[in-house]
Amino acid sequence: MQALGYEFVNLDDCWAYSRDNTTGRLTWDEDRFPSGIPALADWLHERGFKFGLYTSGGDQTCSSGGRDIQVPGSEGYFETDVQTFADWGVDYVKLDWCGNVKHQPWKGPHYHREFGQAMLDSDRPMFLETVAGYFFLGKEISTYANSWRFCEDHHDEWESTLENMLCRFDQSGTAVTAGESGAWPYMDFLMSGGQGCAPYVEGEQGVHCPQQTDDMYRTEFAVWSITQSPLVVSTDVRNLTTVMTETLLNEELLALHQNTSFPPGKILVTNNAGCTACQIWGRQLGPSALSGWVVALVNPKSDTENKVTLDWSTLGLKQDATVGVRDLWMHTDLTDATGPTYSATVAAGGALVLKVTPQ
Numbered sequence: 265m266q267a268l269g270y271e272f273v274n275l276d277d278c279w280a281y282s283r284d285n286t287t288g289r290l291t292w293d294e295d296r297f298p299s300g301i302p303a304l305a306d307w308l309h310e311r312g313f314k315f316g317l318y319t320s321g322g323d324q325t326c327s328s329g330g331r332d333i334q335v336p337g338s339e340g341y342f343e344t345d346v347q348t349f350a351d352w353g354v355d356y357v358k359l360d361w362c363g364n365v366k367h368q369p370w371k372g373p374h375y376h377r378e379f380g381q382a383m384l385d386s387d388r389p390m391f392l393e394t395v396a397g398y399f400f401l402g403k404e405i406s407t408y409a410n411s412w413r414f415c416e417d418h419h420d421e422w423e424s425t426l427e428n429m430l431c432r433f434d435q436s437g438t439a440v441t442a443g444e445s446g447a448w449p450y451m452d453f454l455m456s457g458g459q460g461c462a463p464y465v466e467g468e469q470g471v472h473c474p475q476q477t478d479d480m481y482r483t484e485f486a487v488w489s490i491t492q493s494p495l496v497v498s499t500d501v502r503n504l505t506t507v508m509t510e511t512l513l514n515e516e517l518l519a520l521h522q523n524t525s526f527p528p529g530k531i532l533v534t535n536n537a538g539c540t541a542c543q544i545w546g547r548q549l550g551p552s553a554l555s556g557w558v559v560a561l562v563n564p565k566s567d568t569e570n571k572v573t574l575d576w577s578t579l580g581l582k583q584d585a586t587v588g589v590r591d592l593w594m595h596t597d598l599t600d601a602t603g604p605t606y607s608a609t610v611a612a613g614g615a616l617v618l619k620v621t622p623q
Contacts, residue, residue: 265501266312268518272356273308274316278329283336289348290336305353316356317349321375322363337363342382350388357383361396372400380408393450406447411494418452420461420475422566422613425484428452432491433531451488453498457481457507460500473499478507479614482593485511486560486615489521490547492528516592520558526550532578539563539570544578553580556621563610573607581622588621
């Protein structure tokens with residue numbers, strides 16, 4: 265995974281324990297991290313990884329992590345915490361929005377500006393992800409953050425995946441363009457079909473992944489990739505399932521995802537001929553339609569396969585165009601197609617991902 269570009273290893277909530285009474289700095293849970301957070305950062309850096317940590321803009325973080333404590337957030341300590349992270353060798357900071365601030369929305373705009381400015385003023389370059397920053401700052405968020413959420417949490421449920429896809433469609437054209445100033449709209453965690461994710465509920469174990477079909481995980485990965493959402497995997501990567509290998513290690517899709525020389529993709533069609541609600545997502549691979557496209561023919565219906573049709577005119581190509589078509593799941597070139605359309609049967613909840621190259 266590292267060789268393919270997965271370079272960050274991030275700790276989310278529940279690593280912290282309290283604050284030092286003298287310095288005001290956050291302390292880590294010594295039972296869970298006996299060697300300390302700086303040692304963990306060093307260990308990862310020695311192996312070529314970058315290291316990420318989590319905090320909240322309020323007085324508490326979102327979860328106690330099953331412990332009988334209230335984990336302190338960063339409210340009142342923005343500069344202290346950012347400098348602490350810098351001193352520890354942190355490369356990525358996730359700023360959540362939990363604690364008292366959930367009921368104090370008037371703090372949102374200036375808190376995000378203050379935390380973002382503290383990051384900019386620190387003596388270490390660190391990537392900043394905000395969970396709520398876009399809701400408070402809109403297009404201004406790209407001045408202060410490198411990535412931002414714009415929808416609800418993504419859970420390992422098909423309805424949640426569809427909701428995040430709908431949010432991406434709704435915010436297209438309203439948010440700052442991805443890539444400006446190194447900033448990226450973020451569709452939240454990739455579930456990917458592996459074990460390990462469990463929504464924490466006080467007193468309950470929660471439901472573990474996987475809760476979607478392999479086809480749904482392929483769709484999720486395809487849309488996240490085409491739109492250039494950051495790819496942050498939340499499931500256990502020590503034992504890759506078949507679908508995790510097909511998606512997370514898909515060299516062709518990852519190479520396109522990491523290419524910043526052309527804009528991110530978007531939804532092109534929301535109601536496909538013969539399949540109400542079927543979608544086509546696409547990304548132009550250069551300055552013109554003749555540069556080629558990567559497209560995903562998406563069937564959001566969870567209970568039945570459907571025929572999805574791509575019209576060449578949707579891609580700005582002539583109706584009689586001849587194009588090369590490559591299946592990016594199977595890594596095989598299909599027979600060259602001639603206009604005006606290309607059709608395929610797509611599994612329930614599935615996505616056929618194609619690279620389309622005009623001849």
